[in-house]
Amino acid sequence: MALLITGFLFKCVIVLFPQKQFNIEIVVLFLGLVLTGIPHGAIDHLVAQKTADKKLNNFTLAHFIFRYTAFMLIYGCIWWLAPGLSLCLFIFLTAFHFGVTDLHFFGKENKLLSFLLGLNLTAWLLLPHQVELIKWLQLIVPKTDSVFVLINFLFKINPLVFIAVTGFISFPVKSKRAEWVLFILLLVLSNQLGFIGGFAFYFSGWHGYQAFKDIRNYIDSGNSMIQLWKKAIPFTLLSMLGLVAVYAITPGSVWQNLGAPALIILISLLTLPHMQVMQEIYNKE
Numbered sequence: 001m002a003l004l005i006t007g008f009l010f011k012c013v014i015v016l017f018p019q020k021q022f023n024i025e026i027v028v029l030f031l032g033l034v035l036t037g038i039p040h041g042a043i044d045h046l047v048a049q050k051t052a053d054k055k056l057n058n059f060t061l062a063h064f065i066f067r068y069t070a071f072m073l074i075y076g077c078i079w080w081l082a083p084g085l086s087l088c089l090f091i092f093l094t095a096f097h098f099g100v101t102d103l104h105f106f107g108k109e110n111k112l113l114s115f116l117l118g119l120n121l122t123a124w125l126l127l128p129h130q131v132e133l134i135k136w137l138q139l140i141v142p143k144t145d146s147v148f149v150l151i152n153f154l155f156k157i158n159p160l161v162f163i164a165v166t167g168f169i170s171f172p173v174k175s176k177r178a179e180w181v182l183f184i185l186l187l188v189l190s191n192q193l194g195f196i197g198g199f200a201f202y203f204s205g206w207h208g209y210q211a212f213k214d215i216r217n218y219i220d221s222g223n224s225m226i227q228l229w230k231k232a233i234p235f236t237l238l239s240m241l242g243l244v245a246v247y248a249i250t251p252g253s254v255w256q257n258l259g260a261p262a263l264i265i266l267i268s269l270l271t272l273p274h275m276q277v278m279q280e281i282y283n284k285e
Contacts, residue, residue: 032204042235
């Protein structure tokens with residue numbers, strides 16, 4: 001409920017200052033990344049250590065960082081060689097990650113349904129904002145890339161189909177039906193908060209928080225959410241420094257639209273190893 005109230009206040013600010021909407025959305029995105037977006041991935045080493053303990057495997061932080069970085073470098077090379085393919089891979093990975101987290105919250109465990117849920121949820125968040133989506137895609141991949149053919153096809157589908165399928169797949173057991181109603185209301189509200197703002201609202205306000213809870217339950221540390229967030233600070237700062245480094249070595253001409261290409265690519269590089277680590281939580285049953 002607190003998240004819905006926050007979203008409503010966010011919408012009121014946009015209505016009062018429509019000329020500042022883009023800047024407001026960027027601020028929300030930045031705050032979301034700092035508060036939950038990056039931090040929930042910055043404790044992946046705790047999840048990996050717990051997984052190793054459960055499997056009676058050895059764990060060292062140095063090996064974890066090496067493996068994590070290797071995944072990022074490999075994906076970075078794919079971005080360099082095939083940006084359109086890499087963007088599709090990022091969208092599919094993100095969709096599956098969102099779907100498996102949300103389906104788990106509603107008491108279900110099914111990889112195929114998780115993927116379908118995530119795809120429909122992501123489509124609902126992005127596709128209604130056709131002008132903004134195309135503009136951002138053009139910053140990341142060439143206009144001639146086949147990804148635009150797929151996107152233009154998806155534009156022909158009524159967005160209500162995506163929210164309807166999302167609601168149907170995620171419909172939960174009885175004990176979670178009140179939360180499900182709030183979840184659907186949150187998605188409807190997210191659709192009204194702009195392209196960047198709506199996605200950031202869902203990603204940070206809902207997904208990041210739910211992932212934090214799943215991590216706390218999995219590692220069974222007895223830490224509060226605040227204590228767990230504090231443990232994420234070192235790698236959160238490291239990730240932010242990585243963004244600064246990318247900015248420093250990237251030609252200024254690339255940093256259009258407040259650095260959209262580099263920011264999205266950096267987030268995608270973090271998503272691949274993060275999803276691999278987090279999947280162990282949802283594979284435990």
